[in-house]
Amino acid sequence: MKDSDVEQARARAAQLLQQAHVVITPGERENIEIVELGLGEFETTGLAIVVYVNTDRYCAKELVLLPRQTCPEHRHPPVEDDPGKTETFRVRWGRVYLYVPGEPTAKPKATPPRGSEACYTVFHEVELNPGDQYTIPSDTLHWFQAAGQGAVVSEFSSTSRDASDIFTDPRIKR
């Protein structure tokens, strides 16, 4: 992404955080992580992240999704002594459709980004509104998409090791 595109993405994430009444510091605002994943279609596939803390014991972040933006299918595998990241998503604002292994939902409220359908394999839908949360076990495929207003989601988890994440789409680079 061009620097100006990254800056624009940060501004949009900051605006969504403000709408959600989630306060971040000026330093956090400047460093909002824009996760573009190498597909070159950030508005469709990607997300913005504010990492609050990530130690060898626990991690907490705020995830910000634009309207209908998708965090693509991936899992957190075991890494050395770590059995793989377990994470709890708690929606603070907006709405998220989360997909996990299990009976595919008959009329899902979100669909994979056009052209990438082959890289989505789990279709059991969990709808999360503000105050709702869901815990993803380690090494478990999942993907999620915001509804039409976007979403702000708190993620509580064991240690994050993003470089180890395995995406179903072979074109993705984290």
Place this chain on the structure above:
Amino acid sequence: MKDSDVEQARARAAQLLQQAHVVITPGERENIEIVELGLGEFETTGLAIVVYVNTDRYCAKELVLLPRQTCPEHRHPPVEDDPGKTETFRVRWGRVYLYVPGEPTAKPKATPPRGSEACYTVFHEVELNPGDQYTIPSDTLHWFQAAGQGAVVSEFSSTSRDASDIFTDPRIKR
């Protein structure tokens, strides 16, 4: 505490969460934990807690403090294989004065509850406003008090084992 006092304390905590724009579910609202600590002075010493998740790997909670309410001095010791709970406090709304080991602050903005001064031994002040956070290492004494509006604080941590907490005040029962 009488049932009616617990219910009133829950109502006040729910109101502060609402002012902070933190959404909880009806089930969470009904089960807000009112931590009275056995001193019989909840408005002065105690706090309310919403536990979002507490697994063998990580924990996340919302702490709610009434105006000038104090969470009394304590530490989280090692327990078997666990080196002791490490926790990160992030203020979401209101203001907190946190006290940790180190140079005592000359003109502290909070003082220990009257009559319990002997049970407070660390006086290095950290002022936390919305968006500010601070991480307490394991087995480290700390206490905190809300400023005049009360406070809502997100706590991200390793596993919580409340029964193992060691309070400086020998009268306290967790």
